[in-house]
Structures are given as structure tokens and as C-alpha cells.
Amino acid sequence: xxxxxxxxxxxxxxxxxxxxxxxxxxxxxxxxxxxxxxxxxxxxxxxxxxxxxxxxxxxxxxxxxxxxxxxxxxxxxxxxxxxxxxxxxxxxxxxxxxxxxxxxxxxxxxxxxxxxxxxxxxxxxxxxxxxxxxxxxxxxxxxxxxxxxxxxxxxxxxxxxxxxxxxxxxxxxxxxxxxxxxxxxxxxx
Amino acid sequence: xxxxxxxxxxxxxxxxxxxxxxxxxxxxxxxxxxxxxxxxxxxxxxxxxxxxxxxxxxxxxxxxxxxxxxxxxxxxxxxxxxxxxxxxxxxxxxxxxxxxxxxxxxxxxxxxxxxxxxxxxxxxxxxxxxxxxxxxxxxxxxxxxxxxxxxxxxxxxxxxxxxxxxxxxxxxxxxxxxxxxxxxxxxxxxxxxxxxxxxxxxxxxxxxxxxxxxx
Numbered sequence: 366x367x368x369x370x371x372x373x374x375x376x377x378x379x380x381x382x383x384x385x386x387x388x389x390x391x392x393x394x395x396x397x398x399x400x401x402x403x404x405x406x407x408x409x410x411x412x413x414x415x416x417x418x419x420x421x422x423x424x425x426x427x428x429x430x431x432x433x434x435x436x437x438x439x440x441x442x443x444x445x446x447x448x449x450x451x452x453x454x455x456x457x458x459x460x461x462x463x464x465x466x467x468x469x470x471x472x473x474x475x476x477x478x479x480x481x482x483x484x485x486x487x488x489x490x491x492x493x494x495x496x497x498x499x500x501x502x503x504x505x506x507x508x509x510x511x512x513x514x515x516x517x518x519x520x521x522x523x524x525x526x527x528x529x530x531x532x533x534x535x536x537x538x539x540x541x542x543x544x545x546x547x548x549x550x551x552x553x554x
Numbered sequence: 555x556x557x558x559x560x561x562x563x564x565x566x567x568x569x570x571x572x573x574x575x576x577x578x579x580x581x582x583x584x585x586x587x588x589x590x591x592x593x594x595x596x597x598x599x600x601x602x603x604x605x606x607x608x609x610x611x612x613x614x615x616x617x618x619x620x621x622x623x624x625x626x627x628x629x630x631x632x633x634x635x636x637x638x639x640x641x642x643x644x645x646x647x648x649x650x651x652x653x654x655x656x657x658x659x660x661x662x663x664x665x666x667x668x669x670x671x672x673x674x675x676x677x678x679x680x681x682x683x684x685x686x687x688x689x690x691x692x693x694x695x696x697x698x699x700x701x702x703x704x705x706x707x708x709x710x711x712x713x714x715x716x717x718x719x720x721x722x723x724x725x726x727x728x729x730x731x732x733x734x735x736x737x738x739x740x741x742x743x744x745x746x747x748x749x750x751x752x753x754x755x756x757x758x759x760x761x762x763x764x765x766x767x768x769x
Contacts, residue, residue: 384558384647453557453706525605529645534598536641541594548587 385456387413387448388517391464394441400432400448400456407432411450418443441465463509555618555660555698555720556604556642556649557705562656566708571655574636577662581632589630592749596623597634601641604648608726615727621694622735624665625672625687628751631665632658656705664697673751676739683743684736691735692728699724 385408389398396415400408413434414425423444428434438444441462448456562570585593603617624631636658642648649657668690675686703717742749 384556449561453561453702455558455561457560525646530602530605533601533638533641533645537594537598537601537637540637541590545587545590548590 385411385448385450385454387446387456387458388513389444389446389458389460390513391460394465395435395437396444396446396460397435398428398433398446398448398458400428400434400450402450402454408448408450408454408456411448414447414449416445416447418445420445460513464513555702556639556657557653557660557702559650559652562653562705562709566705567652567656569655570653570657570659570705574632574655574658574662577629577632577658577666578636581627581629581634584628585630585633589627593627593630593634596627596631597638599623600635601638604642604646608730615724617727617731617734618661618695618698619731619734620661620665620698621668621691621731622738624662624668624694625676625690625735625739625751626749627665628669628673629666631669632662635662635665660698660701660705663701664694667697668694669751676743676750677747677752680740680743684740687736687739688732691731691733695724695728695731696721 385400385402387398387400387408389396391397398413400411400413402408407430408428409430409432411428411432412425413428415423415436415438417423423439424436426434426436428448442465443462444460446458446460448454448458450456600619600623603619606617608615608617620631620635623634627634636654639649639654639657639661640651643650643654671693672686672690676683678686699717699720702720703713706716707713739750747753
């Protein structure tokens with residue numbers, strides 16, 4: 366009995382590392398998430414909760430064996446995706462509302478709608494953009510799209526660097542020196 | 555055994571912080587001038603040990619070494635561990651600043667308990683000393699899981715479930731740390747027994763002879 370409890374416990378907890386990260390991206394108005402522990406192991410069967418900007422819980426679910434979880438939010442808005450991997454492990458990812466923009470908000474139809482009932486208010490929208498304007502628009506869109514990927518790359522590089530290790534040891538040596546100095550002053554003074 | 559930010563509730567974090575501060579104050583008071591360098595050395599070992607991942611078993615875990623820190627420092631383990639955890643939090647993003655107190659308790663309380671449990675045994679016969687060292691490494695992790703379970707009890711399901719979960723994930727580390735602690739103690743008995751706790755008031759000085767056949 367105890368062995369069964371132990372085994373299921375081992376199966377359920379995917380890791381007791383010290384850091385979990387969750388990353389989310391949008392594809393065709395479906396939000397995909399990927400959860401990982403530091404060291405690259407995926408967070409299996411971990412709980413995911415999705416909140417909107419106002420802090421209301423929209424939905425929740427569990428990751429599969431690859432640490433993935435996909436969902437379709439009720440409407441495109443800024444989402445906060447919180448991963449609870451158990452035993453004190455928590456990760457968070459904020460998905461900006463702009464991530465939905467190209468597929469949901471500005472895709473074809475709304476643009477036509479604005480041009481058809483264009484009153485005097487929006488004359489420039491009807492004019493086709495010039496080449497340099499177009500380029501700027503493409504660049505802006507690329508920046509928007511690539512931002513999460515770049516952030517992800519930053520996060521993935523998070524394994525402690527050698528300079529952090531030696532920096533930490535240096536700090537400890539410094540603190541030892543400081544404490545020893547204070548003690549020696551108290552001793553002599 | 556690092557609990558992330560945003561998992562525990564405010565009162566738990568506050569209690570952990572206050573208790574850890576009290577333990578650190580006691581530790582600093584007991585840490586005399588001659589032991590400061592030793593505390594720094596062990597803090598550095600503890601700091602780096604968390605980078606050594608143990609790929610055994612289904613989970614990704616790392617060494618903690620709070621057993622040997624406690625055995626050699628007693629209450630001095632508190633300041634050593636709080637400094638190492640602070641640096642792990644800042645430099646490696648393990649744990650966090652708000653959870654520093656709780657995480658310190660998780661690792662330093664077992665260290666101090668192990669000091670009282672096993673320090674009187676390390677100057678006994680060799681077999682007893684090594685067994686005590688192994689037990690020190692093992693029990694320190696076991697108790698750490700219990701303290702972590704107690705901290706998580708207020709936010710996650712129930713105490714027993716969480717504790718069993720953490721212990722089961724840490725079985726390989728318990729064995730490895732037991733072996734490491736035994737090696738350390740065996741080495742110190744041979745080379746510098748005065749570093750081990752209670753050298754002056756050891757119950758039976760005879761068994762601690764250095765190896766007569768060397769040099």
C-alpha cells in the first residue's frame with residue numbers, strides 16, 4: 366500500500382527542481398503553452414490556471430506528458446497564465462493582448478468594415494500605404510511577433526553561468542572578511 | 555528544496571522570516587572568531603552544491619549538503635545557509651527573496667537538529683562515526699522535506715501528501731548525501747579531527763587515534 370502511494374507520488378510529481386517556467390504563444394486564436402523545469406525536463410500533469418487582466422480565473426487545466434497545454438480563450442485579451450507544478454513550484458507567463466491582434470482583431474474583415482462605412486473621420490486609412498510606410502508596418506508587426514520568442518530565448522539561457530558561481534563565492538569570501546573584521550574590532554576594542 | 559515566490563501566503567512568509575532571523579541571530583552569537591572562516595567555506599560549498607543535479611529517478615533534483623553544514627557548524631548553519639540562499643536567489647533565481655526566510659528554515663532547522671543528534675557520535679568508534687555521518691546526511695534531507703511540507707500545508711492540499719511527495723523525490727539525494735557526509739567525516743577523522751564538533755569533550759579519546767601506519 367505504502368509502495369503504491371510512493372509510486373504514484375513519483376509518477377505524479379515530474380520534478381522537484383527549483384524553477385519552473387511556462388511559455389505561451391498564439392496560433393490561430395488558440396493559445397499553446399509549454400511548461401518546463403530548469404534543466405529542460407517538462408512539467409507533466411501540472412496545473413495551469415488562466416487569468417485575465419482583471420484577475421478573474423477564466424479556465425484551468427493540466428499539462429500533458431510533454432508539458433503542453435492548449436486552450437482557446439473566450440476573447441482575445443491580455444492573459445496571465447499561472448503554472449502550479451506542485452510542492453512549491455510556480456511559474457507565470459503574461460500573454461499580451463497584441464499577440465492575438467493579427468489573427469483576431471485586424472484580420473481582413475474589420476479593415477473592410479472601416480473602409481466601407483468610412484465617414485470623414487478616417488480618410489488616411491483608405492489610402493494604400495507607401496513603400497516606406499509598409500516597411501515600417503512590417504517591421505512593427507515582426508517586432509511584435511518576435512518579442513515573445515526573444516524573451517523565451519532569454520529565459521532558456523537561464524542556467525547559472527560560471528560568472529554567477531564565482532561571483533557568489535566571491536561574495537561569500539567578502540562577507541567572511543567583513544564579519545571577521547567586525548569581530549576583530551570588537552575583540553580589540 | 556527551494557519554494558518559489560508567490561506560492562506561500564503572507565503569514566507563512568512572515569513567520570518564516572521572523573524564525574529564520576531569530577535562528578540567524580543565535581547562530582551569529584555562537585559563531586566565534588575561529589569559526590567564521592569555516593562557516594564561509596561551508597556556505598560556499600552549500601551555494602555551489604545546488605548546481606550539482608542528480609539525474610537518478612524520475613525527477614530533477616540537486617545536492618543540498620545541509621547535513622554536513624549543520625554537523626560542522628551547529629547553530630552557525632543558520633547564517634551560513636541564509637547567505638548562500640540569498641546568493642542562490644539573486645544569482646540563480648532559485649527560491650526567491652520573499653521566501654528566503656521559509657527556505658532558510660527548510661534547510662537550516664534540519665541542520666541544527668542533525669548537529670544535536672549526530673555530533674556526539676562522531677568521536678566514537680569508526681563504524682559508529684561513519685554510520686552517524688551517513689544518518690546525518692540522510693536525516694537532514696528527510697527533515698527538510700517535513701519542514702517544507704509544513705510550510706506548504708497552508709496553501710497546498712495536505713501535509714502528509716506533500717511531505718511524502720517531496721521525500722519520495724529526494725530518496726536518491728538522501729543516499730548520496732549520506733555517502734558524501736560519511737566521506738567528509740572519515741576524511742576529517744583521519745586528517746583533522748579537531749574540526750569535528752565536540753573534539754575537546756569527546757567521551758572516549760582512545761578510538762580517535764590517527765592511522766599509525768602512515769609515514
